[in-house]
Amino acid sequence: MPAHTIKSKTLLTVFKGIIAQDDVNENDVYQQIQSYLTLTPFYVKLFMFFSLVYCNLLSVVTNQKMIYSLPGNKVAVLLNNCEKHFIGRSIIMLLKLICTLVYFDDDKHAERIGYRHLVHCK
Amino acid sequence: MIYTLKDYKKNYKNIFDADVCIIGSGAGGAVAAYELAAIGYSVVVVEEGGYFTTKDYDGKPLNNMKTMWRQAGSTVSFGIPPISIPTGKCVGGTTAINSATCFRTPEHIIKQWKENFKVDIDYKSLEPYFERVENIINVTELPWDVLGNCAKIVKRGADALGLHCKPLKHNVKNCKGCGTCQFGCAEGAKQSAEISYIPLALQYNTSLLTHCRAEKIHFKGMKADSVECRVYNEKGESVASCTIKAKIIVCACGTMITPLLLKKSGIKNKHLAKHLQIHPCSRVVALMEEEVNGWVGVSQGAYIDDYADEGIMLEGIFVHPSILAASLPGVGKEFFELTKQFSHIAAFGVMVHDTSEGAVFGNMHTSFSWYMMNTKDIQTLKNGIAYLAQIFMAAGAKKIFTPISTFPVISCQDDIEKLKQTYLMRSQIPEVFAFHPLGTCRMGGDSDCGVVNSYGKCFNTDNLYVADGSIVPTSLGVNPQITIMALSTRIAGHIAEQLNN
Numbered sequence: 001m002p003a004h005t006i007k008s009k010t011l012l013t014v015f016k017g018i019i020a021q022d023d024v025n026e027n028d029v030y031q032q033i034q035s036y037l038t039l040t041p042f043y044v045k046l047f048m049f050f051s052l053v054y055c056n057l058l059s060v061v062t063n064q065k066m067i068y069s070l071p072g073n074k075v076a077v078l079l080n081n082c083e084k085h086f087i088g089r090s091i092i093m094l095l096k097l098i099c100t101l102v103y104f105d106d107d108k109h110a111e112r113i114g115y116r117h118l119v120h121c122k
Numbered sequence: 123m124i125y126t127l128k129d130y131k132k133n134y135k136n137i138f139d140a141d142v143c144i145i146g147s148g149a150g151g152a153v154a155a156y157e158l159a160a161i162g163y164s165v166v167v168v169e170e171g172g173y174f175t176t177k178d179y180d181g182k183p184l185n186n187m188k189t190m191w192r193q194a195g196s197t198v199s200f201g202i203p204p205i206s207i208p209t210g211k212c213v214g215g216t217t218a219i220n221s222a223t224c225f226r227t228p229e230h231i232i233k234q235w236k237e238n239f240k241v242d243i244d245y246k247s248l249e250p251y252f253e254r255v256e257n258i259i260n261v262t263e264l265p266w267d268v269l270g271n272c273a274k275i276v277k278r279g280a281d282a283l284g285l286h287c288k289p290l291k292h293n294v295k296n297c298k299g300c301g302t303c304q305f306g307c308a309e310g311a312k313q314s315a316e317i318s319y320i321p322l323a324l325q326y327n328t329s330l331l332t333h334c335r336a337e338k339i340h341f342k343g344m345k346a347d348s349v350e351c352r353v354y355n356e357k358g359e360s361v362a363s364c365t366i367k368a369k370i371i372v373c374a375c376g377t378m379i380t381p382l383l384l385k386k387s388g389i390k391n392k393h394l395a396k397h398l399q400i401h402p403c404s405r406v407v408a409l410m411e412e413e414v415n416g417w418v419g420v421s422q423g424a425y426i427d428d429y430a431d432e433g434i435m436l437e438g439i440f441v442h443p444s445i446l447a448a449s450l451p452g453v454g455k456e457f458f459e460l461t462k463q464f465s466h467i468a469a470f471g472v473m474v475h476d477t478s479e480g481a482v483f484g485n486m487h488t489s490f491s492w493y494m495m496n497t498k499d500i501q502t503l504k505n506g507i508a509y510l511a512q513i514f515m516a517a518g519a520k521k522i523f524t525p526i527s528t529f530p531v532i533s534c535q536d537d538i539e540k541l542k543q544t545y546l547m548r549s550q551i552p553e554v555f556a557f558h559p560l561g562t563c564r565m566g567g568d569s570d571c572g573v574v575n576s577y578g579k580c581f582n583t584d585n586l587y588v589a590d591g592s593i594v595p596t597s598l599g600v601n602p603q604i605t606i607m608a609l610s611t612r613i614a615g616h617i618a619e620q621l622n623n
Contacts, residue, residue, distance in 0.1 A: 101448075
């Protein structure tokens, strides 16, 4: 179970903060994100790492707690506040893209927004 | 013959001999391979990625990005804003993951090449090449039903404003509009290079080496003598090496890689790996009253070129929800509520005919680039976004989401007017993409103007050619697929003449 490290806990908290859905298999999500990131170049991995550090730093400054110790509603507020300036928005954009990429890859999740993979082209 | 991983002799130097070695199997390489093989020359095509067919496509972006996109789709140009530049790494190159949009090179652009870079090409002389390419890849106009509802909505808005929204031409056969163009055409309708040109080339004396990365070109004096390659498995481990000896070597690895390979091989030119132009793009997303189901229909259906004089091209861009959803504002419940309305979401893109220039760095494994959008291009992009918002407003959008951080949501005409008046800073638009990198080995009349001559031949070499987007001297203002293919056909003709002599 990878969800014990600061990195994995932060990543999963951010994931849940962005998607706000309970039916997430943490192991699957974490492994999917990691398997994607291993294929990316060093600068993407570095930016991802920096993004998670940034979320935690912001959380410590504003709430005196690491982001994974915050309740769900406070995580959402924190991430929402990030969107207001360039660096934060760039970070949230990357995190959001990785989250939606993994979440909606699942047929069950895609169906929730009315999308069914390849059905419409038959 | 197609070499897959199992066909190489492991831990052994595989040696190939051919008349022509072509590095890359995309829009440039595949075309050159077919044209030369068809007239009797032996050809070896070296491709870093794998050979994927419709059975490999599940319509899900994540899997296909991992296997078919270079660096899993995370190729980025640094600068403010950083710009994502996805390119293909598979047989067919970027043609396997593009939107199948086809435009001929605008005549005035070719004139500029002649005037500014002494390129010896005119529109008239390129016409037969355009026609040949368009026949082979079946460039066709699709009915509006296949172009999708996004295109129809934008047309409605454009009509109301007196603009001209026209259907784009696509290289497809029997396209039903499954909308998965960027992740490998699941219908097999897109006539990308691995469906059209590569099978044609394989009918002749052509060997296609997949999973094989060219590492260096070796020279004997001015003559390119052989290409040193390594074979990598899916994990990225080197499992074999290859040497390809050829009379002519053609670099067609794409704008981001070709200059790096040439540099590593010892080519020196002040323009090499510079003058990168990319057509920066962004998108506008609109929440409509009506059901859109934007995923039904081709992802890039229509275009508006009324603002071409300002350097703006508006083109369709509806991609899979797992990517487009990230464009919606907010996080958490607010964000997810919006994604639930995805069937009511329409999207369209803005593409800038850029005047900014960048450069490419890195190596063949990890390439990246530096590209800082200049003030003019930033304002052009902003104007394009404002025009598009206006069109969506005229089409009856409830809400419009822009990529501009100070105008994330537009819901009335006043907002659009304010946006038009705003002077946009680079840092206010973090969401910029680019799909058409060009110009890093540009053509020129001599080595003071460019890296290669008007026939793609590298200056100061006897037999090294470049045939991909990197030779296109300037950005085009339109999608470059046909331009690259036509230039490659022309270059192949010249190579045949050299081989004959």
